[in-house]
Amino acid sequence: MSARVVSLLPSATEIVAGIGAADRLVGRSHECDFPAGVERLPVLTRSKVRKEGGSAEIHRDVEAILERSLGVYHVDAELLRRLGPTHVVTQVQCDVCAVSLADVESALAGWVGGAPALLALAPFDLESVMRDVRAVGRFLDREREGDALAARMARELEAIRRAAQQPARRPTVGCIEWLAPLMAAGNWMPELVEIAGGTDLFGRPGEHSPWLEWDRLLAADPEVLVIIPCGFPIGRIGRDLHLLTRDPRWASLRAVAGGRVYAADGNQFFNRPGPRIVESARILAEILHPEAFAPDRAGSAWKRVGTGAAGTRPPRGSGSPRHAGPR
Secondary structure (H helix, E strand, C coil), X not given: CCXXXXXXXXXXXXXXXXXXXXXXXXXXXXXXXXXXXXXXXXXXXXXXXXXXXXXXXXXXXXXXXXXXXXXXXXXXXXXXHHHCCCEEEEECXXXXXXXXXXXXXXXXCXXXXXXXXXXXXXXXXHHHHHXXXXXXXXXXXXXXXXXXXXXXXXXXXXXXXXXXXXXXXXXXEEEEEEECCEEECCECHHHHHHHCCCEECCCCECCCCCECCHHHHHHHCCCEEEECCCCCCHHHHHHHCHHHHCCCCHHHCHHHHCCCEEEECXXXXXXXXXXXXXXXXXXXXXXXXXXXCCCCCECCCEEECCCCCCCCCCCCCCCCCCCCCCC
16 A cells, blocks of 8 residues: 655655655645645644734744743644544654644544544754654655665765855854844754854854844954745745834945845745755855855845845855845
8 A cells, every 4th residue: 555645744745755755745834835846735734823914923922822832833634533643743843944744643633543643843944954854754655765865865964065155254143033032043953154264153053043132242243144034935035124124223234235135945945854954055055155156046145135225235256136036
């Protein structure tokens, strides 16, 4: 009997496709939208948070839900049963960012016989991302394909690392994962910054993303700011940039004065610990070292944003974004 797979995590869906098992998918989460074609699958989840709100409103909604000891997501248990999956993939990394293991276990409660096998991914750093890729391969009886995908990702990341080491200088970098309140990026992001030839100032590999006080941001004064709000596509970021630029301290930052503030698509890349983590490293390399990396993904995956500081302009050779076409 062929596996019938439900993936409740975008990166897991991409891993399943990456090991050649996309045709085994029978259901997905509301956030699974890559590769092309998965959008036709039945949707099993929905968020209880009003996504149309701004960063501050979303944060307040999440806090209110968690204070009531409720899950942030709803899993359609009836549809899940009708689909009859043999395998379900979820995660235990963050209960706010995606459907949790508890959500799935609740939806499966009461099943008598024929309950699907359950795999919960736990991506906290690059090593565990690779481990999860291999785990999905074993889970779906495609161990060789999972091992091969993880090995290819590691080779491609190493190639970016080598190319990014050629420039003599490593700029200091602040990666912003949420705007109100401020949060820096943690988990695998500091490693991606290092691979791309930068020095991350706020995150620690393998640790959750930390809240970031303005005083700490000002004291560290990064040369480059990369804004990658969790779950925000690149076109959505501009709606909330005023949360940074309206603050009188914004203009005093070195990244702002130097015109080195960038928005990047966290939703499709940096927030997804799957095969496209390699593209995430490449995007960072294009931003940090335009002298070594052509801006192939500029415009589609990242762009320099207006700093809100009068008279600022990008430094020479900063890789000013231009539309690069489909990725």
